[in-house]
Amino acid sequence: MPVLIRSLVDAVGSAHVREGAACAAFAIDGRAPRAAVFPASPDELAAVMRVAAAARVPVVPWGGGTEMLVGAPPPADALVVGTGRLTAVLEHEPGDLTATVEAGLTMEALQAALGVRGQWVPLDPPAPARSTLGGVLATNRSGPRRQLYGTARDLVLGLRVVTADGELVRAGGRVVKNVAGYDLAKLYLGSRGTLGIIVEATVKLRPRPEAEAACWGSFATLADAARAAAALAGGELGPTALELLDGGGAAVTGRAAAVPVPAEPAVLVTFDGLGTTVAWQQAAAARELGAAGASAVARLDAPATRRALEAVREIRTLIPGMVAVARAGVLPSDLVTYLGEVAAAAAEAGLGLAVAAHAGQGLATLAFASDHPAVDATAGALARCRAAARARGGHLALEAASIGVREACPTWDPPGPAGELMRAVKARLDPAGLLNPGRFVGGI
């Protein structure tokens, strides 16, 4: 048995080291890992990292595996380190509205555990049945409810991380206000495993809302819908989610959510909280949407609201013939003109398009589809969408695309002036370049 494998077996036991055909499922872009390892605890994961560091083997952290096709392919013969056995709920103190859990818990399992005491962590990223908390934090994934609740950087109080040389370090703490030392948690969040592997997180909780309701306003044009969304964003209603959908997006999400709405550009505005307040908010939103020229306004009860938000969140999975999904960011006020350019780019490339945007944040998920996928046409459309976003001071990243498209169109924008600092941070924290090398911004 090669030395590396023997060391890994010593660290986690032979039952939790997979090689060859047994780890074929962990291949990325046709590159199979050397082995896939599944430690049982943060300490075991640190031991695995020490083995990898000693052997100078690159490591690919693996949570639920839902984001592995983002970025350039990993190096050949890397070691996949799976976090799926790190599932302990270490502490849940309802009176403090905090919980400390291990990173391998799926979002669904985490929310179920917290739900026992009527609480939840207000993060609603895609694929909750498979994605893990650690993966969600490492990729900074969020969902429509970020409009009210924020994202990982607003909800994480502390992390434990395995460093590139296999040490366990702590960032932040367990209490809701804490400025002791540098806020290193912010560095690890969204770093996609390139600075350390998240093994434990302390998160802020909220009580499960008592009531939820929504309005779905349909409009003749995307511009009309965007204006209505902007008015809601700038008003006093305080929505939980505020989604702008183009005709394509409205069609697929309405169908998936089993909500009877036309396949027209739409605004989905949702509310949660006290029953009295939510009822008032829904009525006020319906009035505003009508006044803004909606051709139809559907009122959604709690179950329909949840289904609608789930469909919007999972829009990537709803597009038949999907060839690429990108995420663009611009100023909210630039959204409608930007989306017009996106539509033009898709049409010119002969691609179908579905859009769901967080209207109050200026962030849009762009899903492109085709019956006859052609790499050049897709890459060309993406390049135009990227240029249009950057011309407005924004950004665009690929969230899902074949390796062919990713070779023709980089996943990330060029890094910009802060890129040097980012590379310097990477060089300090992972000098041997072992953690998920080559997959991130700026070639990190």
Added chain:
Amino acid sequence: MTTLAPADRSRLRRALGELVGPDGVLTEPAELLVYESDGLTIFRATADAVVFPRSTAEVAACVALANREGLPFVARGAGTGLAGGCLPTEGGIVIALTRMNRILEVDYTNQLAVVEPGLVNLHLSQALGPAGFYYAPDPSSQLACTLGGNVANNSGGPHTLKYGVTTNHVLGLEVVLPDGEVVWLGGKVRDPQGYDLVGLFVGSEGTFGIATKIVVRIVRRPPAVKTLLAVFDQVDQASRTVAAITARGLTPAALEMIDRITIQAVEDAFHAGYPRDAAAALLIELDGLAAGLDEEADRVVAACRENGAREVRVARDERERQLLWKGRKAAFGAYGRVSPAYFVMDGVIPRTRLPEVLRRIETIVAAHGLRVGNVFHAGDGNLHPNILYDPRRPGEEGRVLAAGAEIMKACVEVGGSISGEHGIGLEKRDFMPWIFSEADLATMAAVKAVFNPTGRCNPGKVFPTRKSCAPGELAYQPHPLEASGAIQRL
């Protein structure tokens, strides 16, 4: 400590004057006195020069000059900090940002503003007021403290319970790095790609460089507000109520606790309407849409009464509301009526441990022969025990610092932290090993080395000292006239 000979000081004055104008430099000892300490007056340190740049380019030039001369430098806002964070403990140049105080841009549609670091926190909210917007993080010193200082400390305030602290409201920063280079981190558009260097910079206590432009999130003023004062005959009842409110799923905008000593000082000074005989009071604010606010208030009142509140008052109008808040926000100033000096502490604990920790604080302080006044953000477990003392009594300062250290230990022991919002600065660097391992601190040091490899940018802060430069060595030295009794500190 000043390090330069007079001839070098003159040379420095001329060189800095060429960068910022002759009226932008102070080097005379009498002029430098004001900049010897921040709000935590127990520590003093003298700079070689204080300089007042008016632009990013001038800040960068000052930093470049400091590097050429091998001088340390530290940024300063209003000097209201409470951890000694802007003290020039190794001499050098204090770069005061107070002349860079403009609002550069306000974008109500996209709910952001771009401001200079010397802008006073409250002035920003006041400027946004006519349009119905404000800047949410509201430190109690917001009448004086600056946005740049807020960024350095990741400042909080009473309303951060609901709305988040400074880092949740900063989208981008233009930064002069410690080597003099200017770089933008983040910007106006959400979710910039790559590492969250903005989030890393906020709270780095001036050790990663100097923010010269800040892009902040601005938000609509909530349409309705209800402010309540709950009065208790026992501190325990008040502290149990805090967790009870949280456990009921209520999210007040603010939840502050004030104890008897503080109430009496506040009433003497401001007549805010607090009951002088209460053991403790909770100032609770709810905000949001009017629909449902009464229901929320009813639930809060129920939680208070269930835990023994003898009275719950609701402010009837904006004037009464402002008066209740004045009592809270000016509490520190009111202590002057009951004590010649006070030492402001800052610790955080889980809310559920509030009753036991407050009792421990009483015990610790009494054991050192001192008194304590508590006024703090009970809603997020962020304690501010204010140890009342007389600096003229020999040995008293030492007992204050000892009591303070024991209180910090108590916070750590229940799973809390050694700073909720004031920062580590100078005051608490040697407590860092209580909550961080060697490996934790080494990681922070590695990141710091990326930004500040020479260590010249705000040296002596945040990290524990190897050689023991105990805080007492920089403790207050009375002026000879004061020591003789000829003059008195207010």
